[in-house]
Amino acid sequence: MVGTKPRMVAVSYLNTKPLLYGLLRSPISDRMDMDLAIPSECARRLVAGEAEIGLVPVAVLPELPEYEIISDYCIGADGAVATVCIYGDVPLREMTHVYLDHHSRTSVLLARLLLEEYWRHPVTLLDAREGYIEHINGTIGGLVIGDRTIGLDKRFRYVYDLGSAWKEHTGLPFVFAAWVTTSPDLSPKFIAEFNAALREGLDHLPQLQLLLPSPTPDFDLTHYYTHHIDYHLDVGKRQALRRFLSYITASVSV
Numbered sequence: 001m002v003g004t005k006p007r008m009v010a011v012s013y014l015n016t017k018p019l020l021y022g023l024l025r026s027p028i029s030d031r032m033d034m035d036l037a038i039p040s041e042c043a044r045r046l047v048a049g050e051a052e053i054g055l056v057p058v059a060v061l062p063e064l065p066e067y068e069i070i071s072d073y074c075i076g077a078d079g080a081v082a083t084v085c086i087y088g089d090v091p092l093r094e095m096t097h098v099y100l101d102h103h104s105r106t107s108v109l110l111a112r113l114l115l116e117e118y119w120r121h122p123v124t125l126l127d128a129r130e131g132y133i134e135h136i137n138g139t140i141g142g143l144v145i146g147d148r149t150i151g152l153d154k155r156f157r158y159v160y161d162l163g164s165a166w167k168e169h170t171g172l173p174f175v176f177a178a179w180v181t182t183s184p185d186l187s188p189k190f191i192a193e194f195n196a197a198l199r200e201g202l203d204h205l206p207q208l209q210l211l212l213p214s215p216t217p218d219f220d221l222t223h224y225y226t227h228h229i230d231y232h233l234d235v236g237k238r239q240a241l242r243r244f245l246s247y248i249t250a251s252v253s254v
């Protein structure tokens, strides 16, 4: 990476736009190669060494030999997150199968944890592919994350928000994705500027609204950014992260 720009990859969903807006308002954006991808692809690129900085699903952290969380900002929630839910035609206790969203790395494990520890309802977990949402019906439920969830609450009778369930289960907020680097070469000055830029983005939500189209007339983006997504990687989310990572390392063979 010496002499070249670090490659950055961030989540391509609406929840990341405030952070991206901050980076793009700052000269720091000229000092990185910036790209967007679905969360599972962000994770893949960091693990494969195809990016050095990523907003990556925290579930991938145990796969990185060395990493550093470089920001006090993240994609988190303290209770209902709105865009990470299990949907179905029947109540969860009647579901026999649940599709796991292939865009996700964190929420698939969170769903598994909650089914085991919180709902205590055994189901057959199904790997999903593009188009799987059309196959959620009858006793087959499905986890869906990100922008594709918008409007699904009208389509399915039963909706289980994983942010809410985790909060009820643990009393904690949750962190879905964090800013991570695998490079030992980022200077403290770069990291400080990176963080300041993210904060700038969060401080300018009204200006960002001028740029973004509303995904559907009844989805209030400002409400989503201020009441559902919680961007601060605070003490509670760090505690949640430790608890979640210990579940992964103890019970999931990677």
Ligand SMILES: C=C(O[C@@H]1C=C(C(=O)O)C=C[C@H]1O)C(=O)O
Binding pocket: 011, 013, 015, 039, 040, 056, 057, 058, 075, 081, 083, 084, 103, 104, 105, 106, 107, 108, 145, 146, 147, 176, 177
């Ligand atoms: C809150 C969300 O969190 C996302 C969930 C992720 C995952 O499950 O791996 C990763 C990144 C986040 O953007 C969302 O997508 O709506």
